Amino acid sequence: MxxxxxxxxxxxxxxxxxxxxxxxxxxxxxxxxxxxxxxxxxxxxxxxxxxxxxxxxxxxxxxxxxxxxxxxxxxxxxxxxxxxxxxxxxxxxxxxxxxxxxxxxxxxxxxxxxxxxxxxxxxxxxxxxxxxxxxxxxxxxxxxxxxxxxxxFIGDDLGNPAQTVKNQPPIDVDEFLNKLLIEMNKFINEANLVHGDLSTFNILNKDEKPVIIDVSQSVVRDHPIANDLLIRDINTIFKEFKKMGASADLEEIKAALNLDIDLTT
Incomplete structure (x- = not known):
């Protein structure tokens, strides 16, 4: 512990x-x-x-x-x-x-x-x-x-809390990333929010399903700094999951999120 x-x-x-x-x-x-x-x-x-x-x-x-x-x-x-x-x-x-x-x-x-x-x-x-x-x-x-x-509370019925992806990497990295991209898509395009600090520290692995946490700094899409935060989030997720063995490249991630954005900005 x-x-x-x-x-x-x-x-x-x-x-x-x-x-x-x-x-x-x-x-x-x-x-x-x-x-x-x-x-x-x-x-x-x-x-x-x-x-x-x-x-x-x-x-x-x-x-x-x-x-x-x-x-x-x-x-x-x-x-x-x-x-x-x-x-x-x-x-x-x-x-x-x-x-x-x-x-x-x-x-x-x-x-x-x-x-x-x-x-x-x-x-x-x-x-x-x-x-x-x-x-x-x-x-x-x-x-x-x-x-x-x-x-x-995100955890089991005995009160054991779900661990972060950083502490408990997924068994199937590609499958988990695909699930995460679905959640990110809804977060960005339906809730109209940008997380602002998305990483494996702020995603729980609950029974091999991602749970996004720590959204206090998250901003609305029309916030002046939203675009910069969005680029940072996507690049962070790409790099961290790449280290765990994910096969998706940046363009595939961007496409999954339905975004028209220059990730090199």
């Missing part, structure tokens, strides 16, 4: 000890992930019935940690959810402003870090919803609140 995830797991257990979230609010926490505002947000989500227990880390990064949550319904049947918590202390606010500026869906003028992160979380929620509505294989968003995003 990734040592960063192991460390995050240890921090979570120190804080919640797999107890109900209602017991968390009164705990004194020094973690930059679980600051007072984040704990209040988690507590509110628990009170509204979205979340019952936090139970371990799925992934960890500089800007956000993804945790495994458990939701218990009225019949006391447990189901898993993914809980993405953006970290106020270490987020790259210049990058966030770069991707938000020019997006007609958002009018963020404040330099307040917490407000910017709230807008960033809402941006990821809306991007996921937009993609999900046209049947792109992405995690279904559940709710966004402050710096916390709840979304569909």
């Amino acid at each position: 990734d040592p960063k995830i192991t460390k995050a797991d240890e921090e979570i257990q120190k804080i919640i000890s797999k107890k109900r979230l209602k017991s968390v609010e009164d705990r004194r926490v020094g973690s930059e992930i679980f600051d007072e505002q984040t704990l209040k947000t988690l507590y509110k989500l628990a009170n509204h019935g979205y979340l019952t227990v936090l139970n371990g880390a799925i992934s960890t990064g500089k800007e956000a940690n993804v945790l495994k949550g458990i939701h218990e319904d009225d019949s006391r049947v447990d189901s898993f959810v993914a809980v993405k918590i953006y970290r106020i202390a270490t987020s790259d606010f210049k990058k966030m402003q770069y991707y938000i500026q020019g997006d007609p869906r958002f009018n963020v003028k404040s330099n307040n870090k917490r407000q910017l992160i709230t807008s960033w979380v809402n941006k990821e929620y809306r991007n996921l919803l937009r993609a999900h509505e046209v049947d792109v294989n992405v995690p279904k968003p559940i709710i966004a609140m402050n710096n916390v995003l709840l979304l569909e």
Whole structure:
């Protein structure tokens, strides 16, 4: 297991000890992930019935940690959810402003870090919803609140999360790439979005099917930087899958995506 995830797991257990979230609010926490505002947000989500227990880390990064949550319904049947918590202390606010500026869906003028992160979380929620509505294989968003995003858990019934393509390469690379190109086609041409950071780190391998994740930086097609991001995404996917043995060339990928674009720009 990734040592960063192991460390995050240890921090979570120190804080919640797999107890109900209602017991968390009164705990004194020094973690930059679980600051007072984040704990209040988690507590509110628990009170509204979205979340019952936090139970371990799925992934960890500089800007956000993804945790495994458990939701218990009225019949006391447990189901898993993914809980993405953006970290106020270490987020790259210049990058966030770069991707938000020019997006007609958002009018963020404040330099307040917490407000910017709230807008960033809402941006990821809306991007996921937009993609999900046209049947792109992405995690279904559940709710966004402050710096916390709840979304569909991608994994097995035992709570084991699906791995990224980087960590779990596909068995049949060409077949997997073809499936990915179908999802990218819908993402680009039906959801009218450009991912902006697409790579094997941001694609899950769920039973040999691709699931596109981490769409907070994704922009609409008419965004001023959309074309540059699209070219970068396509070239990245081509290079990374080529290393894994894919046979498709750039022109075949471009054709599969129904794009008329100069990839050398």
